[in-house]
Amino acid sequence: FEVNCLNCTWSLLLNKPYAESGSEDSKRIDPENGYDMEPGLISAVKVYPDEINNPSVKNSHWTVEVAMPMQKLMERNPDAKQPDDGVLWRINFSRVQWSFGVDEDNKYVKKACCQSCRIPGAEAEDNWVWSKQGEVAMHLPERWGILQFSNEMPSTEVKLKYYEEWPVRCAAMGLFYAMKEYQSSESLYTDDLKALAAYSMKPFTICNEAATSIMLTDDGYEARVGLGQFTATINHERYLVVERDIDSALS
Known part of the structure; x- marks a missing residue:
């Protein structure tokens, strides 16, 4: 929007x-x-x-x-969970400030612009975000901030809720980014976690404590990452689904 x-x-x-x-x-x-x-x-x-x-x-x-x-x-x-007291969503906000000049008719003229300006204030655009993305790309939902819904009135102090899915989501994205780098380097995907280790990098790294399995498919892969009470499924298109384990849900 x-x-x-x-x-x-x-x-x-x-x-x-x-x-x-x-x-x-x-x-x-x-x-x-x-x-x-x-x-x-x-x-x-x-x-x-x-x-x-x-x-x-x-x-x-x-x-x-x-x-x-x-x-x-x-x-x-x-x-998706309907907004309710304590429900968590992911969201981010961005403002883009374009570089302008004023012409001889005293009208604003947009200067030649590029995407992803490396030098703030240069003749391109400056980007501000509510929650740090790490790069000029808003369509990375795993990097968005966390929105907590509340029934309290605005300006009321609300106890922040722990985002239980966060560790397994980070672990799944660590595998995704490593696989993306591996595919870029080798022109194929792999189900070998040891081979992926060399391509693991911040901000999302491969989690050695997670129970991880990778299934190669005709057009990519699908991986399952289990950590704590949750299991995340992610594929080569960044499609990520998190489910609470049945045993944990019943306990």
Whole structure:
């Protein structure tokens, strides 16, 4: 979901991350049937001072408030936990600041820009995020922050809940990233954990304490990683599912 200070909004749905050849489902691609949060989406912005795109006016900041329709957020994932007291979701926010100049007509002109600017303030874009991603790429859900829902009123101190799935998710992503590096180097996948060890790197590393198995498939692989009370299944497309072990759930 994107919004600017003119309150122009845009939403999209990815079938998988761009890095795994994901494709966009949006009104930009399919104006008639593409994914959209409207109707149902409500948004409003406020700019200070209340004048936009005038180089003679120095704006200090702007604010945005958004109400997203839950049925739209969950329609492709009906098994996801509904928001409730203590429920945890993954989420992140990003702001992109483009580099501008002012032309002879006293109008803003966007400078030549590139994606993933290495030098903040250069003639490209600066990126700020709510939860550190580690690289200029927002479509990496394993790196998003943790959102905890609460029934308490805003500004009320709430006890943070431990994210029980976090260790096994990290272990699964450690295997995924090592396998991605291995495939890039060797042009194939492997079911040999010892061979993957040399490709393990931060921020997600292979967990030696996890019970791990890898099954090679015609188009990639599927791996199972067990740690604590949970088992994670992940494949070459970054598709990750975590389940609590039956014995743990019954105890």
